[in-house]
């Protein structure tokens with residue numbers, strides 16, 4: 061889909077959704093945004109937070125990156141985009157939920173298993189993927205390399221679990237969770253079907269969301 065098509069689509073958006081939601085748009089400017097949930101997902105074009113949760117403008121505070129990674133808390137870390145979003149969401153927006161959403165067929169998780177060329181065109185990508193290493197180690201330890209599909213699924217799921225662990229290294233996250241002011245949950249979205257699973261920490265496995273209602 062080229063830029064021309066996107067502009068045409070925006071005109072349709074303005075005519076259709078713009079008219080329908082104009083009052084909401086104005087209200088969100090007058091009162092400001094107050095989303096209750098920070099949604100951390102992969103940049104993958106098939107994972108669209110507002111679409112899969114059927115939410116409106118103002119509902120989700122979203123950050124997306126390659127692999128839905130959360131760099132562990134480190135005041136000296138150069139990778140501060142995602143940490144800055146987390147801090148803003150907690151300190152200024154007072155979100156009550158954080159969702160880390162992984163997904164099937166994740167290119168970032170696949171990339172953990174091959175060597176990214178050590179050159180200037182992929183230097184950041186190569187460095188960024190280190191945040192998936194713990195998930196890879198866990199998955200290899202559990203399922204080995206016999207079945208690629210099982211290994212990938214395990215890597216993608218462990219990736220969600222590991223990123224939640226990283227999230228809990230942030231002082232504000234840890235404090236709010238302990239005080240009952242913040243709920244953190246891991247999701248696993250199936251890009252091929254739209255199905256969704258959530259991580260149940262008690263059973264230490266992912267379950268269909270239908271069992272969470």
Ligand SMILES: [Zn+2]
Nearest residue numbers: 102104166167
């Ligand atoms: Zn992905």
